[in-house]
Amino acid sequence: MSIGIYRVILPHESEYPEPITFVMGAPLAVGERYTGPEGWDDWYFCTTPGQQGGWVPVQIIEGLASEAPFAREDYTARELDVRKGDTLLGLRILNGWLWCRPVEGTEHGWVPLANLQEVA
Structure with missing residues (x-):
């Protein structure tokens, strides 16, 4: 179940290639x-x-x-690499981060909420 659709307003790249x-x-x-x-x-x-x-x-x-x-x-703790303009399906919000996946994808990860704008 999703909690909303988000557009990336600031890109994000993971600094942790091997997340816990x-x-x-x-x-x-x-x-x-x-x-x-x-x-x-x-x-x-x-x-x-x-x-x-x-x-x-x-x-x-x-x-x-x-x-x-x-x-x-x-x-x-997997973070999702996203580019400005990407559209994400939000699944869970915890402590300033969104667990999500691209609308047109299956890969899941965390993205900072500050990098996103809710659109629906």
Whole structure:
């Protein structure tokens, strides 16, 4: 189910070619909380066995304050490379980012909301 159609107003390219990806129940080692001028609140740098570290939204982390946090659901930090003018189908918004796919494509990924304009 989609939450809207978005047009890319600023291009975005991923800086993480090997994003962290895990399944529900995976153990997580939770590190620093993201801080920056963008307002991307509640993202934590996490690691899990067999993966490089990556940014995970707090909504995905169960037991954040416990000694054994784990994944509340399947997740990937994969970012979508987009160009100005691309049209995206929005699927989920978390902490300043949109999980989406191109209207004419099947590849899914995260794009910063600040780079997008909702059109429908």
